[in-house]
Amino acid sequence: MSRSTSTLFVDLDVEVHPDFPLGPETWFGVGGRADILICPRSVEALGTLVRRCHENEIPLRVLGSGANLLVADDGVDGVVVRLNQPAFREVSYNASGAVEAMRAMAGADLARTLNETVRRGLSGLQQVAGIPASIGGALHMNAGGAFGSIGDGVHSVACLNERGEIVVYPASELSFEYRRTNLPAGVILWAAFNLQDDDPKRLRERVLEIFSYKKSTQPLADSSAGCTFKNPIDPATGERTSAGGLIDRAGLKGLRLGSAEVSTLHGNFLHIHPGGSASDLLRLIDQVRSRVASEFAIELSTEVAIWGRS
Ligand SMILES: Cc1cc2nc3c(=O)[nH]c(=O)nc-3n(C[C@H](O)[C@H](O)[C@H](O)COP(=O)(O)OP(=O)(O)OC[C@H]3O[C@@H](n4cnc5c(N)ncnc54)[C@H](O)[C@@H]3O)c2cc1C
Known part of the structure; x- marks a missing residue:
């Protein structure tokens, strides 16, 4: 943690966790560390932290329950805030x-x-x-x-x-x-x-x-974030169409790259096998997007938030 980062919170009512492993806090269960995780104990402390991060151009990310989040294997910089103290619950x-x-x-x-x-x-x-x-x-x-x-x-x-x-x-x-x-x-x-x-x-x-x-x-027991992609607009009809349906029709259910796999039950659920990595899932996301694009000329965008170093 640099000196300038520590001046952000040294006088605030916060819990501080430098070099905090984020993977276990997400439903995917993979990914690297936050340079610093801060858990404010009051709204006032959070407000001051937000202001200081902005003034010092330090990125600030908010971690919720980690159910829609993929953290890159080399982790994230800046400040990650978690609202898990009683005042925020x-x-x-x-x-x-x-x-x-x-x-x-x-x-x-x-x-x-x-x-x-x-x-x-x-x-x-x-x-x-x-x-x-x-x-x-x-x-x-x-x-x-x-x-x-x-x-x-x-x-x-x-x-x-x-x-x-x-x-x-x-x-x-x-x-x-x-x-x-x-x-x-x-x-x-x-x-x-x-x-x-x-x-x-x-x-x-x-x-x-x-x-x-x-x-x-839905395969609720797998290590996933629910649907990986948003349902896109089909340019042919102007209507939203099921991303899972497109993935299924492209024959991608069950496709596996390293530790990451497209569910055989629901095409839009991509999951990671135990001991896997975020990079396998990122490769699989790219592969699914390019196969759907070449098959149907439809671009999929991710619903899952992806965090990495800036
Ligand atoms: C098994 C499973 C089933 C799911 N089914 C569904 C479903 O049916 N429908 C659906 O919509 N989603 C579904 N999801 C995805 C997930 O549950 C939702 O996206 C949920 O809203 C994520 O909330 P979270 O607190 O876990 O956010 P996180 O995953 O922690 O964060 C997601 C994003 O929200 C931002 N965020 C979190 N808290 C705040 C805050 N206080 N202020 C600003 N930004 C914030 C984060 O910075 C990040 O960008 C499913 C996920 C799983 C694992």
């Missing part, structure tokens, strides 16, 4: 005075938050059942699927700007589209959701239904 109800509003900090676990809403008989998050994520990570890419996405129930989202100040965006200023939002780059701090009263038993059944649909169609 809080979930409060009646947050804006409305009976049904819930506010979740970005580091809260999505599945636990969903379970608690179901227990309280509150509907509005069940569409994201079975998606591993932190609240911040789920919002960052509007996680969702056949049953809806996390953006559906959003009331407002708070982010930190580059000066470390909190900016709150009401839903009327936000757009949640297929795997993207118009939230500014940077740190998502919390989100408030509109939830409706519902029968807990019926909600639980709905969650189980969605979860078992996912289980029957």
Whole structure:
């Protein structure tokens, strides 16, 4: 850690982990180290860190649950921030005075938050059942699927700007589209959701239904990040088409390069065998993209975030 990096946080209420192995924190389970991982204990400390990184032109990345993240084998530079301290995992109800509003900090676990809403008989998050994520990570890419996405129930989202100040965006200023939002780059701090009263038993059944649909169609036990590619727009129809379907029709299911393999169950799930490497997966991603491009003249782009040295 350089002297200039340590001056970023020396006086802040943070936990510091130099040379931190990131691979085990991701669902792929591979990849190198962060030069430095910082876990702030307060919003104030996080805000100051964000501002200082910006002023010193030091890249700052946020690690959520690592379920949509591939870290290169030689790791990442700059600062990686993890929102895993209690201040960033809080979930409060009646947050804006409305009976049904819930506010979740970005580091809260999505599945636990969903379970608690179901227990309280509150509907509005069940569409994201079975998606591993932190609240911040789920919002960052509007996680969702056949049953809806996390953006559906959003009331407002708070982010930190580059000066470390909190900016709150009401839903009327936000757009949640297929795997993207118009939230500014940077740190998502919390989100408030509109939830409706519902029968807990019926909600639980709905969650189980969605979860078992996912289980029957996706290889959830493999070391993957879910879908590797976004569903692209087919230029012939102007409609979104299934990336998994294209990969399947190109005959790529089961294709293996070193430790990385295309799932035989779902063409868009690329996974890594134990003891594998990120570079094998990056080669496989390139190979799949070029085979789909030459077969269908459609460019696939990755849904998975890929981190490497700048
Ligand atoms: C088995 C499996 C099944 C999956 N199924 C689905 C599915 O059905 N639908 C779906 O959409 N996804 C699915 N995914 C992918 C993944 O669950 C989602 O993309 C999820 O939103 C990732 O959240 P995370 O907290 O793990 O983010 P991470 O993987 O930690 O990070 C992903 C990106 O989000 C950014 N980020 C994280 N937190 C913040 C924050 N607070 N502020 C700003 N940026 C932040 C990171 O910097 C990074 O760029 C699946 C993954 C797995 C492993």
